[in-house]
Amino acid sequence: MPTPHEEILAILREGKDMTLATLRPDGAPHATTVSYASDGIGIYFGCGEGSQKARNLAHDERVSLTIDLPYADWSQIRGLSIFGRAQRVTDPDALMRVAETFLAKFPEVAQYIRAGEAGPAMFRVTPELVSILNYAKGFGHTELVRVTDAWGRGRVEPACD
Structure with a gap:
């Protein structure tokens, strides 16, 4: 049986896209789907320099995101719901x-990179709370854990929030 940390890492490796929610300056949520890559539990994504996401994150670094893996039936549903902070x-x-x-996760990205051109604004999400969803353990089964180190590479521990 994998540990919560191992389960989080496995889902991050298997997934490709996440739904990312940021906060507009008026406090309203703004959710979009973006591709991501991860290093440990740290999650990276890119967006346009002047995009709504980038403007929102300049105002408030708090984010929520979800990652859902493909499944054939409900008994296979696995995913993550994460609260964290995104920093450029x-x-x-x-x-x-x-x-x-x-490039390791998405080799096709190379065709969109042009020498001398500025790339997207890149952000790193450092998770603080992670809810692991795994229906193989029962309908709607979730396990809430807290990431206890600043870079999301170390321990996760049960959370009672």
Whole structure:
């Protein structure tokens, strides 16, 4: 039986897209679907520099997101619901690592990268609370865990929130 940490990592590896909810300056939620890549429990995504997501995150870094894996019937439903904080990645070395992480997961991205052109604004979501959904353990079964280190690579522990 996998640990919660192993289960989170497996779902992050298997998934490709997430629904990301940010907060508009007026407090209204804004949800969109974006592709992501992960490094440990840290999650990366890109968006346009002037996009609604980027503007929202400049105002408030709090995000909620969901990742749902494909399934044939309800007994196979697996996914994650995550609360965390998204921060823009600006360090050139970190951006190179993010690019390598994306290219490893999505090799087709290479065709959209042009020399000399600025790429998308890249963000890193650091999870704080993770709800693991796994219907193989029972209808609607969820397990809530708290990520206990700043980079989301270490421990997860049960949460009572």
